[in-house]
């Protein structure tokens with residue numbers, strides 16, 4: 001999973017850990033599977049040596065499996081021989097140390113190898129973009145700024161005019177003469193003195209369906225911590241539609257910098273625009289020149305079945321022909337204009353409208369988080385080829401489907417013409433993934449992250465930018481997949497839910513704490529769960545300092561003897 005909680009989960013449901021009751025009956029035998037998650041080590045000599053050293057620790061401290069992440073296993077058909085050799089070396093070392101190697105891959109929520117293979121595999125939303133013909137090109141036309149008082153020049157004793165709120169005027173937010181343009185900006189400080197460390201400014205704006213918008217502002221920081229708390233967010237009707245995590249572009253101390261996020265509106269009428277910090281602790285920052293305007297970006301236009309494209313004149317009743325009146329449009333990360341070939345019937349100065357399908361995304365520190373379309377048949381052919389080749393290289397017995405945090409989908413014609421819920425589309429996708437492995441070898445066991453199948457987590461309506469409802473998704477997957485629960489906050493609820501539905505379960509524990517409180521609590525939860533198979537040391541920060549202690553803890557016969565007095 002992407003190791004980042006949605007901000008509303010933090011702000012609105014920050015209720016701490018569930019109370020863990022001491023189990024009626026103590027757990028007597030170690031869990032069958034005791035694994036660690038190899039994260040952040042890639043296909044190179046130095047990282048392979050590091051993985052081998054972790055395998056040594058695991059083998060010497062009672063662990064028996066390693067999920068190999070970060071290796072790009074679902075793009076193996078594009079690897080060179082050196083990469084294949086490195087994977088074989090890791091697999092051979094696992095075998096020698098009697099550590100099972102479990103591959104992970106086939107992410108829909110983060111695109112994975114399939115997106116690298118073909119960007120057109122992305123989920124897409126219908127949009128119309130205004131264009132103008134100028135000097136042999138079609139150029140996108142930008143709309144006016146929809147944010148009122150975006151330059152923050154108008155304020156009163158109550159704060160900045162036109163905004164719904166800014167946090168704690170006079171205590172956390174202030175009018176400041178340090179401006180990016182004009183005379184004033186908003187300054188935030190002292191937020192660490194208050195619960196949740198909130199320092200934000202918000203305005204609601206009216207939006208049209210099927211339009212692309214750009215949300216941007218200028219930002220300046222001074223000794224700000226934690227910088228990872230800075231975000232820009234588009235929110236409406238109980239859902240976080242999209243967001244951008246501003247770091248690492250902005251440093252703790254930084255001069256005025258432009259922050260920008262594209263938002264594709266499917267059918268909302270009004271959205272709330274947030275900019276600021278969540279869980280802020282120390283330092284200051286300033287925001288100025290807030291803008292939200294229609295922007296006809298031509299980047300990331302998806303071209304596949306289910307994503308048709310049409311260019312028409314807004315000045316006369318004409319539809320233009322791709323390849324004849326305008327150059328063919330490809331799905332490119334960056335496309336600034338469309339060229340007009342000789343003989344085009346588009347007139348100089350003509351106003352046009354392009355109807356097409358564009359990729360929505362969530363902005364991450366590492367780039368754009370892009371979901372795949374689960375209704376594209378080509379995706380399954382791609383995955384099948386990867387699974388087969390991977391099996392030729394390493395004879396894996398289990399595979400962990402990286403099917404978490406699917407934040408977009410359901411908007412293209414291929415999805416909508418199926419006339420089934422997103423829960424069924426997701427269930428069908430997982431079933432097809434499962435079938436790929438069972439066809440290779442019926443003995444391969446399939447595992448999956450829990451969140452998209454968990455009603456207490458992400459299996460619900462209004463999930464981020466998804467068009468459709470994930471409620472009930474758990475009913476549409478094979479009942480012998482093992483569910484790897486990963487949210488510590490709801491661990492008891494999740495484990496008992498999936499167990500009650502007849503699934504085997506697993507606990508993805510740890511998450512980079514400074515001690516083993518988290519895995520100890522997972523062990524108690526797992527001990528109360530029928531058919532709980534295992535526990536995993538799951539780091540998202542390459543933090544393996546506690547792996548020795550973890551191995552000893554989970555391979556002990558009776559956790560009570562190890563003392564869980566803190567539970």
Ligand SMILES: [Zn+2]
Pocket residue numbers: 123124306373374375376409410411412413414415416
């Ligand atoms: Zn689709």
